[in-house]
Amino acid sequence: MLIHRLLHLTRRFGNKAFALTVLAALVLSLVPAMASAADRGAWAANTQYAVADTVTYGGKGYECRQSHQSLVGWEPPNVPALWLEKAGTVDTQAPSTPAGLTSTGKSSNSVSLSWSASTDNVGVTGYEVFIGSATSPAATATGTSVTVSGLSANTTYTFTVKARDAAGNRSAASSAYSVTTDPQIVDTQAPTAPTSLRSTGTTNNSVSLAWNASTDNVGVTGYEVFIGSASTAAATATGTSVTVSGLTANTTYSFTVKARDAAGNRSAASASASATTQTAPSSDIPSKVLVGYWHNFDNGSGFIRLRNVSSKWDVINVSFAEPTNGSTGGTIGFTPYSYTEADFKADVAYLQSQGKKVIISIGGANGQVRLETEAARTAFVNSMISIIEKYGFDGMDIDFEGHSLQLNAGDADFKNPTTPLIKNLISAIRAIHDRFGSKFVLTMAPETFFVQLGYSFYGGTCLGCDTRAGAYLPVIHALRDILTWLQVQDYNSGPITGLDDQYHNMGNADFHVAMTDMLLTGFPVGKNTNSFFPALRPDQVAIGLPANGNAGGGYTTPAEVQKALDALLKGIPIGSYTVRSNVANNKSFRGLMSWSVNWDAFANYEFTNSHRPYLDALK
Structure with a gap:
């Protein structure tokens, strides 16, 4: 029952x-x-x-x-x-009217505005700025300031602002405030050429550069860095330094830099400067790793610059790159949160110079990706290659959740899948990996529903099953030759049947031992002995954990996590589950993944401070 x-x-x-x-x-x-x-x-x-x-x-x-x-x-x-x-209980109370609307700056085509915060019975979610009697906002903001762009020069504009809440209630308009934009300046004079271009540091895939500032009759707005005779900039900067990433190890590059102004005038190129990237380490991933997801958003856990993450992490997964044209379009985008592109690239390069791997993670709970067509597959490949090259990432993590993966009815053989979105994903991942070579780091972070549940139910075969059950298995199997490691999320999970045919519940050593043992032993998919999912190598397996109780359901104390590792790697029994995999071979087990770097810092680094010494002692 x-x-x-x-x-x-x-x-x-x-x-x-x-x-x-x-x-x-x-x-x-x-x-x-x-x-x-x-x-x-x-x-x-x-x-x-x-x-x-x-x-x-x-x-x-x-x-x-x-x-x-x-x-x-x-x-x-x-x-x-x-x-x-209950029907009829929606929030109908509007926020209070914003006050103190004023201008904090202007140019010939923009006006910067600020105001005092409104209040609301539930909570203000944003503000809308209007020009004159327009009914559509000219700009929106989540905070109490915004810059309205695309305006005409030497023109007076009258602005008002309204607050809104989550239920769509809008406040009355603020008092009107008028601003006249600056006159248009016709600028045809280019900045002077930058001087003293020089290298300030190298890694195996990046070169850091600096130069002396240019001058301009109006003002220099930025710089563009070029490699060799290329006409497209390899990097841009607003200041006089930048790190060019995504380069090849042990290779000499020649760089020049040009200054530009607001009118689009560009200087002549600087004198060239050459630099040689370092040789890539022969073994640049530790045998035991701590992998942490870094938030490219603020969810209350706090924002951390990449260069300021705990040094105890070995691999930092930047989360997330997400679809830009719908879940089925295939095109993936990424914009650094609370960063300039130049600073973000510099921080990626800094971590890499410290021996860390920085990976771009795709998907997450809100980033649904369904490569149902060949066109979507091509868009996915091209956009991901562009993101990886632009920021110099060391690899990518596939964190598809929700309805990103599912099996068509009758797709019963995980070794030979027929579902288009499964086949297209496999092909796309392999194409991206092959573009960057054997040192490209490929990881996956599925939920237990998509992997271990496949032992009991395989979505393409059993009548009435959720077609997503076990849907990661064909992807993992097809790519196991290039998979660096699999880090299943042992959290936010329902009860899962282990190889002992007993239910195991998250949040304790028993669950982690049972779930991990399935990957190290292999199992019959859908309990069909003719369809056996082979074991992964121990170095291809990591355990995914929430950093603390705020990070997700199934938080497990460090003592319980290490109890599980003792059972898997040292053969120390836990009583509730008997390990079936070879404990001696399990010593090459890869490590621990956590959601997240930010939540670990929020909890005073309980996760990294507890598990770094344990893993170091295993090496």
Whole structure:
């Protein structure tokens, strides 16, 4: 009966909702109903709720459908089995009117504005700036300042600003503020040529350059660096230094630099300067690694410059590169958050000079990628090569979640997949790897739903199964010859059946041992003995973990993680699961991955400070 119910919930809700609902159901079976219902105010974690209790969350009202004690991650929108959204309880209160609108700067074609923050009963999510009586905003902002561009010279503009909240309520318009743009200056004079171009440092794939500033009758706005006789700039900078990345090891390059001004005038080229990149290390990835995801966004964990991440990380996965033309278009984009391109490139090169690997991760929870056509595959390959070359990344990480991967009905042989989006992804990854060569780092970070669940259910074969179950298996198998390592996310997971045919629940040593042992031993896909997924090499396996309780469900204490590693690498039994893989061979196990660098810093570096000494002792 329980298995039947789990299958039903999996089909209905998919992976993440499946995990939440199963956990909720297990708790519900143990928690008695409360005696009466009540208006409980704002939803809170670790609180007992009864049937018909009402709460608010995110400006909406919800009614409790089943008695339970709430947990972090069980917010009402996430668990429809527990909460029913009540009609007519949307947020209708508009934010207060912004005040203090003023100009902080202007040019001939732009005006910079700022204002005082508005307040709201739920929360202000952004601001809209209007010109005159226009009904469409000329600019939007999440903070209290913005620059409105594309204006005409020597023209007076009247601005107002409105605040908005998540429910779409908008405040009244602020008091109007008028600004006259500067007169247009017709500039035809080019800057002077930069002087004293020189190399200030090299790595095996980058050269750092500096030069003396140019002058201009109006003002120099930036510089362009060229390699040899190329007409396209290899790098740009607003200051007088830059790092050119994505170069070949042990190769001599000749550079020149030109200055430019706001009118597009460019100087003559500087005198050339040559530099030779360093020889690539013969073995430049440690035998035991700590891999950390770095946030290219701010989610409350705090922003960290790449060069300031903990030195205990060996590999930093920049997350995420995401689709720019829809989930099926194939084109991937990446723009550094809170960085200039020059500074971001310089920080990547700095970490590489310290012996670190910096990898671009694709996808994530919000970046759905479905390469359903040959055109999408080509767009994916071309855009990813461009991103990797532009920023000098050492490799890429495939972090496809949600509906990025699934199997067509009848696609039963993971060794010979027929589903187009699976075949196109395999082909695309191999093409990108081949473009950069054998030292290109290729990792994957699937959820357990896409890998270990394939032991019990394979999406293309079983009637009624979620077609995503085990969908990573054909990709892993087809690319195992170039796969550097697989770092399955042992978190945000529902119960998974191990090789002992028992359910294992996340958050403890038992789960990590059972899930990792499946990869080191191999298993029959869909329990079909004629379809066996071969074991990966131990150096191709890492365990994915949340850095702390804020980072995701399934946080495991350092002591429990190391208990799991002791079982897998030293043969020390844990009692709940017997390791089936060869413990002696497992000593080459690759290491630990964590979501994330930022959450580790937020938690005072518990993850890196605990696990770095443990891994170093294994070398």
